[in-house]
Amino acid sequence: MNVSFLIAKRYFRSKKKRNIISIISNISMIGVAVGTMALIIVLSVFNGIEDLIRSLYGSFDPDLKITAVEGKSFEVNPQFLDSIKGIRGVDLISETVEDNALLRYQDRQMIVKLKGVSDNYFLQNSIDSALTEGSAELKRKGLQYALLGRGVQMQLSIRTDNPFVGLQVLYPKASKKISLNPENAFNxxxxxxxxxxxxxxxYDDNYVFVPLEFARDLFNYGTKRSALEVKVTEGTNPDKVKRQLKRLLxxxxxxxxxxxxxxxxxRAVKVEKLFVFITFAFILLIASLNIFFSLSMLVIDKKKDIAILASMGASATTIRNIFLFEGAIVAFSGAGAGLFIGMVICWAQQTFGLISMGMTTAVVDSYPVKMQALDFIFTGLAIIVITLLVSIRPARRAAALQIKDNL
Incomplete structure (x- = not known):
């Protein structure tokens, strides 16, 4: 076994627990453990939030969405649709028309995102599973219906069970002539x-779904569409289909x-996660400064031992490595404990939901948490770098001690 490591381990397990060096070393371990634990927990919460965002929007968003690079719409014809359907992995294509419109109900009104969707839209979209009242069918018994977000309903006090009061949707006419009569300026x-x-x-505060024909006629889009939403065949990689569509279109x-x-x-979630990692890395660095002080004091306390080792033929590298290993043992003991405790807390939160969101209207009952191996790896690398930074100077000072001055 490495001699430097053996001596460093002996110093670490020294029976003299009451001296100031041991106290500072213990404080260092506790600081590193707490910082590491907090870093793992916070990073796991950010991972959980990222997954929660994907799951929330997953019920609304298609696997792939095709839009025009320029303008709000593009021409669609049967040949164009057939060429897309011919790509392997494309299971379903929904046509959509979307724009801002004025929605009026009795004496109230607001601007909404009006989205006209084709009849097969809900075959690739699970909005119907998020219904709070009424039906997701946009066409029933020859009549057209709108599917509203809950926020829109509350803002306009809309009642879906009132068959006598309907919605009025207004959209500006695309005309170069200016009409003095406001009624002639809108469809x-x-x-x-x-x-x-x-x-x-x-979505709840802005979106209203209507049949494609309704929105197309209101916007005067004709054969134009705002987007085509593509459902990918189950088991097919969406990115592979995406590359094929890019080549085609x-x-x-x-x-x-x-x-x-x-x-x-x-991207905002990832940037916040990065800044949190950097912030906690600095906190770990500050907590690890105690390792620097404890090693510096240990070098002073062990001057005679160092001189004896040097006189027995120990090289400067061997002496330096003793204190590098000492710093590593202190840091990694704390980091190991912190990683383990952080992992246990995250597991408990995932399994039992210990900490609630504290909101009755929250989409999840407890804070979302997801552990990722990369977080543990990068945390470990950060601790290694920090340990080297705080240990290298005391270790060099130990290696530079002169035998004649310390025996």
Whole structure:
């Protein structure tokens, strides 16, 4: 076994527990353990939040979404759709038309995101599983119905069980002539409220789903569509289908997977996670400064031992490694304990939901947590770097001690 490691382990297990060096070493271990534990827990919470975002939007977003690079819409014809359906892995294509519109109910009104969807839309979308009242069917017995977000319903006090009061939807006419009569400046269509959904506040407060024909006529889109939403065959990699679609459609179209449809939000979570990691790494560095002080005092306390080792033929590298190993033992003992405790706490939160969100309207009862191996790896690497930084100077000072001055 390595001589330097054996001596470092002996110093670490020294019976003299009452001296100041041992106290500082113990404080160092506790500080590193607490910092490591907190870092693992916080990183796991960010992982859980990222997964929660994906699951929330997964009930709304398609596997792949095709939009125009320029403009709000693009021409769609049967040949165009057939060419997309011919790609291996494409299971279903839904046509959508989406734009802002004014929604009016009795004497109240608000701006909403009106989304017209084709009849097969709900075959690839699970919004119908998020219904709070009514039905997700947009066409029943020859009539057209709207599916509203819960926030829209509350804002306008809409009642889906009232068959006598409908919704009025207004959209500006695309005309170069300016009309002095406001009534001539808008297209207006009526529709009945048929159901209410609750997914996530961003959607609940803004979105209204209507049949494709209703939105197409209101917006005067004709054969134009805002987007094509593609469902990928089960077991097929969406990114593989995406690459094929990009080759087929060229540079005039964007093809986005589910993550890319919320790039800014997911990037914000990742950036926050990175800054949290950097912040806690600095906290670990500060906690590890105690290792620097304990090693510096240990070098002073063991001057005679160092001189004896040197006189017996120990090289400067061997003496230096003794104190590097000593710092590593202190740091890794604390880090090992912190990693274990952090893992146990995260497991308990995942299994039992110990800490509640504290909100009755929350989409999950407890804070989401997900452990990832990379977090443990990067935390371990950070501790190794920090340990080297705080241990190298005392170790060099020990290796530079002169025999004649310390015997």
């Amino acid at each position: 207006e269509k009526g529709i009945m409220p048929g159901g209410v959904f609750a997914i996530e506040r961003q 060229g540079e005039k179209f964007n093809v986005q997977n589910s993550d890319e449809q919320h790039t800014s939000l997911l």
